[in-house]
Amino acid sequence: MKALCWMGKRDVRVEDVPDPRLLNARDAIVRISSTTVCGSDLHLYNGFMPSMEKGDILGHEFMGEVVEVGRGVGNLRPGDRVVVPFPISCGSCGQCLRRNFACCENSNPNAWMPEQMMGHPLCGMFGYSHLTGGYAGGQAQYVRVPFADVGPLKVPVGLRDEQVLFLSDIFPTGYMAAEMCDITPDKVVAVWGCGPVGQFAIASARMLGAERVIAIDRIPYRLAMAKERAGATDLINYEEVPVLEALKELTGGRGPDACIDAVGLEAHSHGAQYLYDRGKQMAKVQLDRPIAVREAILACRSGGIVSIVGVYAGYVDKFPLGALMNRSITIRTGQCHVHRYLRPLLERIERGHIDPSFVVSHHMALDEAPRAYDMFNHKRDDAMKIVLRA
Amino acid sequence: MQTHGAPARKNSGAAGAGLARGLGWFSVGLGLAEIAAPRVLARAIGIDHGGHTGLTIRALGARELANGLGILVQPRASLPLWARVAGDAIDLAFLAWAFGAKRTHTERLVGAIASVAGVAALDVIASRRAGQVRPGVPKPVIRAITIYRPAADVYAFWRDLEQLPMFMSHLESVEEIGGGRSRWTAKLPTGNTVHWEAEVVDDRPGERIEWCTVRGSKHPNRGRVTFRPILGGSATEVCVEMRLGEGASAAVASLFAGGQVQGDLRRLKQVIETGEVVRSDASVHRGPHAAQPSGPLGATKKGGRP
Numbered sequence: 001m002k003a004l005c006w007m008g009k010r011d012v013r014v015e016d017v018p019d020p021r022l023l024n025a026r027d028a029i030v031r032i033s034s035t036t037v038c039g040s041d042l043h044l045y046n047g048f049m050p051s052m053e054k055g056d057i058l059g060h061e062f063m064g065e066v067v068e069v070g071r072g073v074g075n076l077r078p079g080d081r082v083v084v085p086f087p088i089s090c091g092s093c094g095q096c097l098r099r100n101f102a103c104c105e106n107s108n109p110n111a112w113m114p115e116q117m118m119g120h121p122l123c124g125m126f127g128y129s130h131l132t133g134g135y136a137g138g139q140a141q142y143v144r145v146p147f148a149d150v151g152p153l154k155v156p157v158g159l160r161d162e163q164v165l166f167l168s169d170i171f172p173t174g175y176m177a178a179e180m181c182d183i184t185p186d187k188v189v190a191v192w193g194c195g196p197v198g199q200f201a202i203a204s205a206r207m208l209g210a211e212r213v214i215a216i217d218r219i220p221y222r223l224a225m226a227k228e229r230a231g232a233t234d235l236i237n238y239e240e241v242p243v244l245e246a247l248k249e250l251t252g253g254r255g256p257d258a259c260i261d262a263v264g265l266e267a268h269s270h271g272a273q274y275l276y277d278r279g280k281q282m283a284k285v286q287l288d289r290p291i292a293v294r295e296a297i298l299a300c301r302s303g304g305i306v307s308i309v310g311v312y313a314g315y316v317d318k319f320p321l322g323a324l325m326n327r328s329i330t331i332r333t334g335q336c337h338v339h340r341y342l343r344p345l346l347e348r349i350e351r352g353h354i355d356p357s358f359v360v361s362h363h364m365a366l367d368e369a370p371r372a373y374d375m376f377n378h379k380r381d382d383a384m385k386i387v388l389r390a
Numbered sequence: 391m392q393t394h395g396a397p398a399r400k401n402s403g404a405a406g407a408g409l410a411r412g413l414g415w416f417s418v419g420l421g422l423a424e425i426a427a428p429r430v431l432a433r434a435i436g437i438d439h440g441g442h443t444g445l446t447i448r449a450l451g452a453r454e455l456a457n458g459l460g461i462l463v464q465p466r467a468s469l470p471l472w473a474r475v476a477g478d479a480i481d482l483a484f485l486a487w488a489f490g491a492k493r494t495h496t497e498r499l500v501g502a503i504a505s506v507a508g509v510a511a512l513d514v515i516a517s518r519r520a521g522q523v524r525p526g527v528p529k530p531v532i533r534a535i536t537i538y539r540p541a542a543d544v545y546a547f548w549r550d551l552e553q554l555p556m557f558m559s560h561l562e563s564v565e566e567i568g569g570g571r572s573r574w575t576a577k578l579p580t581g582n583t584v585h586w587e588a589e590v591v592d593d594r595p596g597e598r599i600e601w602c603t604v605r606g607s608k609h610p611n612r613g614r615v616t617f618r619p620i621l622g623g624s625a626t627e628v629c630v631e632m633r634l635g636e637g638a639s640a641a642v643a644s645l646f647a648g649g650q651v652q653g654d655l656r657r658l659k660q661v662i663e664t665g666e667v668v669r670s671d672a673s674v675h676r677g678p679h680a681a682q683p684s685g686p687l688g689a690t691k692k693g694g695r696p
Contacts, residue, residue: 023669053672072665090664094538094625106660109673112649121656124670134672146668 002390003057003140004369009047010377012058012370020136020144025072028148030082032390034161035062035139035366037376038169039195040264040311044129045373048265048287049313051113051130059139060086060126061168063161064390066152067142073149082152084145085338086169088124088135091150095123102335107146108133117314123335139369141390153342156350162357162387163349166200170385171356172341173309174200174262175207180307180332181258183208190214190247190256190299191232192292194222196359196385197309198262202230203354205260214250216243218268221382229358239270247299255301263292264310273318287314294320300329308333359385366390409516410465413474416509417458424451436498437488446484453477471517478510531647534629535655539662541617541626542596547662548615549599557657557667560650571604584609603635610635628655 005015020029038061043049063083066076076082089096093105104123108114111121114131124146127137136143145152155164174197181189189205191198194217205213214234215226226232236246247255265288268274273291280286296306297320306329323329348354361384364372372386423431428447432439457477460470485503488494537544547553551572555561562575562583571589578584586609592600602612613632620627630651634640660668 020671023671023674024666026665090660090668092538092663093659094536097538106656106664106668109668109670111656112653124668130672133670136671144671146670147664 001141002366003136004059004366005054006044006052006056006058007054010045010373012045012373014367014369015055017055017057017140020142022068022070023144024146025070026147026149027070028066028073028076028145028152029068030062030064030084030138030143030145030152031067032062032064032138032141032143033081034064034165035059035388035390036165037061037139037369037372037386037388039197039376040128041373042377043265043311043313045377046266048281049129049131050117050287053130053134056127056129056134057136057140058127059137059143060128061165061170062126062138062143062390063155063165063168064143066148069148075149076152076154080152081155081157083155083164083167083342084126084138084143085151085153085167085172085342086125086128087151087335087338088126088133088146089150089339090147096150099337099340100334101337101339103337110134125335139366139388139390141366151339153346156346159349160357162360163355164346165387166196166356166359166385167338167342167345167349169336169338170196170359171200171345172338173197173336174202175204175341175345176334176336177201177260177262177307177309178204178208178210181205181208181210181260181305183210183258185209185211187257188212188214188251189258189260190216190296191226191260191262192216192296193262193264193310194219194226194230194232195262198222198260199225199230199359199384200356201260201262201309202226202232206231207348207353214247214256219379222379222384225359225384243295244299251301255299255304257301258305258307259296259300261293261296261306261308261310265289265312267291267293267310276318286316288312288316290316290319294318297323297329300327302327302329305330305332307331309336311335360387362386364388407465407520409512410461410471410520413471413509413513413516414458414461414465417454417461417474419458421451421453421455421458424448424454434498435485435502436495437485438491438493440493450477450481450484453480466520468517468520471513471520474513475510475517478506478513481506482510529644531632531634531644531651532629533648533651533655534627535652535659536620536625536627537659537662538625540623541619544626544628544658544662545596545599545617547658548617549593549595557661558654559657586611607635610640628658630655 001019002014003017004012007013041058044052044058066078066080066082069076087102088107089101089104090106095103095105102123107124108121110130110133114122122132124133124135126135178201183205187210189210191201194215202213202215212233215223215232216236216238217223218237218239223235223237227235234250236243267289269291277289277291281289293308300306361382364386366388369388375381375383376386424447428444429439431447432443457470457473464470488499551564551566554564560576562577565573567573571587573587575583575585586607587604588601589604590599591602596617598616600614603610611634616629618627632647634643634647657667
């Protein structure tokens with residue numbers, strides 16, 4: 001089959017590789033119909049995630065048709081059309097029982113690797129380095145889906161791929177970011193980053209009743225989408241105005257009640273701080289550029305919430321712990337527990353509360369995936385979300 | 391509750407660290423003196439202070455200083471202290487060599503050699519204390535995991551010893567041979583297999599199993615697994631404590647045993663909670679293209695850390 005393989009920093013290629021096979025009784029094989037490049041794939045693409053190996057198949061946002069199931073999968077049959085959550089979850093460990101699906105204790109065969117780095121293991125994920133298990137990803141024609149009786153959601157007929165594809169990651173991730181903000185109508189929410197996750201965070205915050213949502217980015221087409229499609233009420237272009245001052249101005253000096261970091265470890269900024277973090281990252285003494293989260297903490301009103309869904313990998317410094325502690329700020333964060341949100345969000349799509357396809361900017365064939373990475377990485381041609389047809 | 395931390399430290403740990411710190415500061419002081427005033431020092435110990443002597447003493451001083459700082463950072467570690475012993479040997483070699491040189495003040499030199507030898511003796515004592523090595527007795531390996539099943543189930547799974555290779559990846563087979571005894575076959579990373587016989591020496595259903603290799607075994611080891619119910623009995627804390635016999639090979643094996651036992655416990659949890667050892671593409675397909683879909687099975691048998 002054809003699959004997009006990571007061959008090195010900014011080098012991804014579509015290669016011919018062996019078809020996946022059932023390895024465990026609860027596996028299914030899915031023929032991919034649509035897949036897409038995630039902002040977090042760019043962290044792999046740009047070489048910021050450790051434990052990538054040449055030839056690894058990328059992709060953790062995908063959907064398609066079940067073609068084969070193991071004997072332990074009772075709820076799916078060949079022919080079913082499914083969308084698959086990016087975290088791999090067993091459904092029966094302590095974390096899955098608590099519905100913290102992205103903290104599954106059983107799904108990562110390389111559990112010892114993240115345990116060394118992060119204190120405890122991470123769950124398995126599709127196509128996201130060997131730290132998360134070394135599972136082949138879904139930017140391919142076929143994929144093996146472990147615990148297929150737990151994760152995949154059957155898609156009702158009548159919904160197009162691009163209406164449900166983003167249930168695999170970015171819609172639930174953005175929604176969880178907003179949910180962690182304890183939104184009530186009077187609360188002001190600020191969102192750092194207007195990439196696809198940021199768009200869904202903004203849209204979700206509005207859906208959950210926030211009357212004011214402030215979107216922060218530097219790229220005009222992203223800010224425009226935040227306002228016109230996702231429903232942001234105010235925009236801040238951080239290359240034009242100082243963010244902290246602008247936020248104070250917009251909130252009567254209090255600061256936003258909740259701040260969402262939808263940026264993660266490749267944040268941009270200007271000035272000395274950016275050069276400092278960029279330099280450390282290039283020297284490999286720091287994996288992350290925590291610029292957005294620093295700013296979010298400083299901006300947040302005292303007693304407010306900082307909700308982090310941007311991806312981070314390692315240890316950071318110049319972290320405003322003093323502000324966090326002294327101003328009673330709560331941090332909420334996590335890889336998205338996608339399984340929790342699949343059905344409720346599918347229902348919202350069916351009822352017409354939201355049509356997630358608004359983020360789609362391009363359609364391409366899987367063969368063109370390397371070009372899609374390049375475009376998305378450089379924000380060329382107003383690239384927002386590029387859907388690949390396998 | 392059991393107390394954590396190595397109880398052996400109670401006896402000599404504090405005193406050992408005190409001596410080590412003393413030696414650390416001594417190293418720092420001597421190192422600084424060697425760097426700052428090599429010629430004065432050369433005169434004091436009665437050696438020729440011309441030529442390259444100054445440079446040599448400065449180099450020795452830099453080593454001494456680094457060594458001293460190493461000890462002060464980790465006064466309980468044996469490695470920096472053994473480095474001091476090695477340093478003493480180097481110093482003694484230089485001093486012995488100076489005997490043959492001209493312009494040597496013999497009496498002072500003898501005094502210097504005696505001092506270094508004295509300090510070397512202290513270094514050896516401190517190193518041995520820091521290592522706590524009563525050589526050949528490796529520390530026990532203790533690892534734990536929580537399994538969301540009642541203790542009786544987890545116990546029963548473990549007690550069926552022939553099932554152990556399902557999650558203990560270094561085991562090839564376990565055969566029950568009657569009388570509480572069993573024959574174990576393990577494969578080494580080198581590809582060789584080793585065998586031993588073990589017997590269950592304590593067996594309390596639902597609570598614990600303790601086993602020990604039979605007398606005369608070439609690969610002596612003993613272990614204990616305890617099952618502690620939590621969450622009203624719906625989950626179990628499984629704790630394994632293993633001691634590998636004596637000697638150098640057991641000491642080496644102990645270094646890897648922690649990771650091995652932890653991996654085994656993870657696979658046990660997978661088998662009990664999900665029905666099987668969980669496999670990713672990378673766990674059955676080694677080498678380049680690790681996360682590609684697997685090739686034919688059989689190349690490697692099980693997932694997880696080798």
